[in-house]
Every structure is written in structure tokens, then in C-alpha cells.
Amino acid sequence: xxxxxxxxxxxxxxxxxxxxxxxxxxxxxxxxxxxxxxxxxxxxxxxxxxxxxxxxxxxxxxxxxxxxxxxxxxxxxxxxxxxxxxxxxxxxxxxxxxxxxxxxxxxxxxxxxxxxxxxxxxxxxxxxxxxxxxxxxxxxxxxxxxxxxxxxxxxxxxxxxxxxxxxxxxxxxxxxxxxxxxxxxxxxxx
Numbered sequence: 001x002x003x004x005x006x007x008x009x010x011x012x013x014x015x016x017x018x019x020x021x022x023x024x025x026x027x028x029x030x031x032x033x034x035x036x037x038x039x040x041x042x043x044x045x046x047x048x049x050x051x052x053x054x055x056x057x058x059x060x061x062x063x064x065x066x067x068x069x070x071x072x073x074x075x076x077x078x079x080x081x082x083x084x085x086x087x088x089x090x091x092x093x094x095x096x097x098x099x100x101x102x103x104x105x106x107x108x109x110x111x112x113x114x115x116x117x118x119x120x121x122x123x124x125x126x127x128x129x130x131x132x133x134x135x136x137x138x139x140x141x142x143x144x145x146x147x148x149x150x151x152x153x154x155x156x157x158x159x160x161x162x163x164x165x166x167x168x169x170x171x172x173x174x175x176x177x178x179x180x181x182x183x184x185x186x187x188x189x190x
Contacts, residue, residue, distance in 0.1 A: 022052040026155060028185015032071040035161070035178040036078055044070025044083070046157065046183040055093075063092045063108055069159070071138075071179050072119075078177065079134070080123040088114035088159075090142040106146035112159060114138040134165040138179055151190060157183045 027047035033039040050065030067090060072083040094108025116136040140162040146155045161179035 021054075022189045023049070024052060024153075024187050024189040025049045026153075026185055026187030028155065028183050030069060030071075030157075030181055030183035032069075032159075032179060032181035033073045034076060034079070034165075035176060035180060036076060039076040040074040042070075042072045042074045042081075042083065044072070046070070046181075046185065048088075050090075052189065059096050059098070061094060061096060063090075063094060063110075065090045065092075069114065069181060069183075071181050079121050079130075082119065082121040082123075082130075084116045084119040086114040086116050086138065088112050088138075088142075090159075092142060092144065094144070096148070102148075102150045104148045106144070106148060106153070108146075109141065109143045112140060112142040134177065135163070137163065138165065139163045140178070146187075148189075151188055153187045153189065155183075155185055155187055157181075 025048075027045070030044045030046040031041045032044060033041045046067060046069045048065050048067030050063055053062045053064075055061055067088040069086045069088050070083060071086055072081075073079065074081055090110060090112035092108040092110035094106055096104045096106045098104040114137070116131070116138070119130050121130055138161050141160045142157065143160075144155055144157045146153045159179065159181040164176040164178060166177045
């Protein structure tokens, strides 16, 4: 197992050493909700920075990011109107399909991990002890489609939370509480 991990790290370092990475910044609007019945979508913002690291001479690339994402719900049977402020790290791998020299379509997928740095709920019982009831840590699968035109791109991201956020055994929701979020926006590479 150690040899496999070392081989993967060596391959990753070699890729970074020989590739010409591009830096990107992006921002947009996001709608999110919890997986629980009755959860209604909440509007928020999503923005971040990261890089496109080509994997050799192919059209495949590695795209690590650091993203700020507002998640939560407008209303629901649990937590009420709730907003969570996440710092997320999506680690996606994708492909860029080029139509012309300056126009292409990027498709990517990979895991993400997030940590709620702050949160609030309109439920008075939840506001003071929100993170005693739900976990700050979230993880799941992130996917994205990007239309690149020269150095500008339009993106559509989707996060499918897979970690149960229920932290307190005294809450009887009867199901897992996971996040769902979709975002659209624009970005710039340089």
C-alpha cells in the first residue's frame, strides 16, 4: 500500500513539474438544499480559485480548487431557514474537448471535502448550538461542465453531498441529512 501511495505521489509531482498549469478564478450563483423531505432551495453564492494542470500531452487535466460556497435551505422540517458557509476543496479530473483553438468544452468530476466555517438558522433552538446538532464536515462528489471561450469560461457545477450531517442522536429525522447544490457562473483563466 505504501508503494502504491508513493508511486501516485511521484506521478503527481512529475505531472506538476512538466505541465504548464493555468490559474483560474470563478464566481456565480448557487441554489442548494438538504436531501431531507420538505427542504426548499436556498439562493447563495459560490466563488473560488484553482488551477488547470494538464496531464501530459493529452486533453485531460487535474483541477484542484479552493471554493467558498453558501449552502442550506429556505425552509424545511429540520433547521428551518438555514445558511451554512463552507470552505470546500474539490479535486476533480476532467477533459477539455477543443472545437477550435480558443473554444472548448470542459467536463470534470471528482471528490470534494468541505468545512462549515460559520452557520445560522432562524430556529432559536438551533442558532446557539447549530454545530452540536449537525456536523461541520461535508464530503461528496463534485461535477462541472465548462464552456471555454479564449480565457473566459462559463460553468455549471453540482455538488452531491454523501456524508450524513446529522450529529445529534436525539434528532429524529428518519433519514440522512446530506447537501445538494447547483451553481452557474463565469470564470477567467490566466
